[in-house]
Amino acid sequence: MQNNLIIYNTLSKKKERFKPIHPSFVGIYVCGPTVYSDAHLGHARPAITFDLLFRYLTHLKYKVRYVRNITDVGHLENETLGEGEDRIEKKARQEQIEPMEVVQKYVNTYHKNMDQLNTLSPSIEPRATGHIIEQIELIKILINSGYAYESNGSVYFDILKYNKKYQYGKLSGRVLDELISNIRDIEGQDEKRNSFDFALWKKASPEHLMRWPSPWSDGFPGWHVECSAMSVKYLGEEFDIHGGGMDLMFPHHECEIAQSTAALGKESVHYWMHNNMITINGQKMARSLGNFITLDQLFSGDHPALEQAYSPMTIRFFMLQAHYRSTLDFSNEALQAAEKGFQKLMKAVESLNKLKLSENSTIDVIKLKEKCYEALDDDLNSPVLLSHLFEGVRIVNSVIDGTEKIDAPGQVSLKALFNTFVFEILGLKEEKSGKNDEKLTGDLINMIVKLRQDAKNRKEFDVSDKIRLELNKLGVTIKDRKDGVDWERE
RNA sequence: GGUCGGUUAACCGAGUGGCUAGGUAGCGGUCUGCAAAACCGUUUACGGCGGUUCGAAUCCGCCACCGACCUCCA
Numbered sequence: 001m002q003n004n005l006i007i008y009n010t011l012s013k014k015k016e017r018f019k020p021i022h023p024s025f026v027g028i029y030v031c032g033p034t035v036y037s038d039a040h041l042g043h044a045r046p047a048i049t050f051d052l053l054f055r056y057l058t059h060l061k062y063k064v065r066y067v068r069n070i071t072d073v074g075h076l077e078n079e080t081l082g083e084g085e086d087r088i089e090k091k092a093r094q095e096q097i098e099p100m101e102v103v104q105k106y107v108n109t110y111h112k113n114m115d116q117l118n119t120l121s122p123s124i125e126p127r128a129t130g131h132i133i134e135q136i137e138l139i140k141i142l143i144n145s146g147y148a149y150e151s152n153g154s155v156y157f158d159i160l161k162y163n164k165k166y167q168y169g170k171l172s173g174r175v176l177d178e179l180i181s182n183i184r185d186i187e188g189q190d191e192k193r194n195s196f197d198f199a200l201w202k203k204a205s206p207e208h209l210m211r212w213p214s215p216w217s218d219g220f221p222g223w224h225v226e227c228s229a230m231s232v233k234y235l236g237e238e239f240d241i242h243g244g245g246m247d248l249m250f251p252h253h254e255c256e257i258a259q260s261t262a263a264l265g266k267e268s269v270h271y272w273m274h275n276n277m278i279t280i281n282g283q284k285m286a287r288s289l290g291n292f293i294t295l296d297q298l299f300s301g302d303h304p305a306l307e308q309a310y311s312p313m314t315i316r317f318f319m320l321q322a323h324y325r326s327t328l329d330f331s332n333e334a335l336q337a338a339e340k341g342f343q344k345l346m347k348a349v350e351s352l353n354k355l356k357l358s359e360n361s362t363i364d365v366i367k368l369k370e371k372c373y374e375a376l377d378d379d380l381n382s383p384v385l386l387s388h389l390f391e392g393v394r395i396v397n398s399v400i401d402g403t404e405k406i407d408a409p410g411q412v413s414l415k416a417l418f419n420t421f422v423f424e425i426l427g428l429k430e431e432k433s434g435k436n437d438e439k440l441t442g443d444l445i446n447m448i449v450k451l452r453q454d455a456k457n458r459k460e461f462d463v464s465d466k467i468r469l470e471l472n473k474l475g476v477t478i479k480d481r482k483d484g485v486d487w488e489r490e
Numbered sequence: 491g492g493u494c495g496g497u498u499a500a501c502c503g504a505g506u507g508g509c510u511a512g513g514u515a516g517c518g519g520u521c522u523g524c525a526a527a528a529c530c531g532u533u534u535a536c537g538g539c540g541g542u543u544c545g546a547a548u549c550c551g552c553c554a555c556c557g558a559c560c561u562c563c564a
Contacts, residue, residue: 010494013494034564036564071564073564074564086563086564087563087564169493172493172494172559172560173493173494174492174493174494174559174560175492175493178492178493178560179492179493179560195561195562196561198562198563199562199563202563222563222564223563223564224564245558246494246495246558246559247558247559248559248564249493249494249558249559250493250494250558250559250560251559251560252564276495276496276557276558277495277557277558279556279557282556282557283557284557284558317513318502321502321503321504321512321513322502322503322504323503323504325495326495326496326503326504327495327496327556327557327558328502328503329501329502329503330502331501331502333500333501333502333514333515334501334502334503334514335502336501336514336515337501337502337513337514337515338502338513338514339514340513340514340515341512341513341514342513344513344514345513347527375504381504381505383503383504383511383512383513384504384505384511384512386504386511386512386513387504387511387512387513388511388512389512390511390512390513391511391512394528394529397527397528397529398528398529400528400529401521401528401529402529403529403530
């Protein structure tokens with residue numbers, strides 16, 4: 001199995017040739033959502049980025065195992081220092097339901113939204129709560145090897161110890177000494193040897209609802225440990241690609257590296273990939289700024305910042321128009337531009353089927369196809385790929401205009417090209433406006449009936465009778481009543 | 491203050507040391523009874539100041555601005 005794929009590896013800060021560990025298999029782990037609220041724009045970016053990667057590798061005939069976790073062990077919120085409350089538990093209290101009901105509810109909406117965005121399901125979607133045992137086992141290993149210590153029922157990772165043998169901070173470019181000097185002293189951290197040590201296991205306070213027994217206390221696992229435990233379980237001690245948002249680089253991924261490296265004695269991940277963040281009108285998305293938009297709101301247009309609804313495919317197309325390592329700015333203007341561009345692309349795809357064929361062709365489809373692959377191979381450059389596909393759009397429309405010619409084999413290969421890149425790899429799809437069709441039909445009939453009435457008023461009865469007859473043939477019966485005109489469908 | 495990333499024409503966004511993606515909008519044209527669509531052409535691009543170079547938006551330095559992360563937690 002061969003590929004020409006080049007991937008930007010955050011670890012080396014360079015583009016590298018992608019060489020899987022096993023010739024025909026690829027393992028990918030991506031950090032999934034913490035399910036305590038509706039999925040928002042920030043969830044869509046990594047989902048679409050790594051869906052593209054998953055689809056492309058699959059297209060290249062690799063057997064890909066794509067693991068994306070669900071973080072459902074709530075975690076503390078930073079509202080007031082030291083007085084954190086578990087996000088999921090907080091939600092559970094607010095809504096008077098079980099924590100796992102909160103989890104289920106938001107897992108469902110997340111899945112629904114991801115489905116709308118046409119992202120493929122991961123091969124495995126493990127939940128943190130389903131892997132408490134694996135996490136405890138990993139913590140045991142870390143304690144036994146001296147990289148973790150227990151303190152008052154909680155367990156912490158010893159970063160100073162780790163840093164003697166390995167290098168903590170290599171992914172995000174941090175130097176431990178600088179971290180130490182940066183850290184402000186905060187009270188209530190007596191349990192830790194050093195304030196930058198991170199929790200592997202936390203003892204639960206009496207009112208804490210989500211808790212599991214462990215050798216150290218009734219409690220719950222720290223955030224980072226789930227990813228180390230589950231990635232090793234499903235992808236092995238070494239695997240190909242680990243993905244996630246740039247905001248997770250520090251501390252989450254850094255801690256993951258530390259845990260896994262300390263436990264396994266070697267680097268687990270070969271390629272780290274990070275998608276960039278999203279801004280809205282140049283600002284970050286935050287509840288406090290009033291520009292926090294969920295995917296449901298985006299799809300329905302039900303938000304003060306939105307001038308209209310934007311369909312899932314508009315969003316997907318919009319995101320694919322930017323490279324995954326660039327920040328992407330959302331605005332009504334930009335989204336409306338994307339909507340039109342997407343529709344133009346879809347219209348051309350439709351037109352492909354009804355092209356007038358010629359004996360010869362003025363089009364080099366093979367060259368175009370090569371350019372498409374080159375774009376994807378260059379660190380998944382979807383915007384450049386789209387620009388080539390729009391060259392294809394121009395070709396299709398020019399054939400219709402008669403300024404270019406295409407022969408039968410050319411049409412077949414052009415159709416295959418669009419099918420492969422637009423639908424199979426970019427994961428776009430036609431959006432049938434089925435819901436609107438019925439309304440449109442009704443409106444159309446009303447309009448025709450109105451036109452007939454106008455004709456009758458002008459006493460052009462041959463026209464009005466023709467309209468009635470033609471509608472009848474289509475199964476629509478006109479009923480002239482005393483108080484107006486009515487119609488009904490068969 | 492530190493780490494990382496960014497600043498490209500009206501908007502969104504690619505990009506290579508010299509050959510100036512693409513989408514949207516605007517303008518002009520072709521087509522058309524009119525309109526729309528489509529096609530063709532086009533519009534003040536590369537944050538500022540220096541430097542390297544025959545040549546830099548692309549390499550280096552400084553400055554400005556923007557963003558993420560930088561305590562616990564996720």
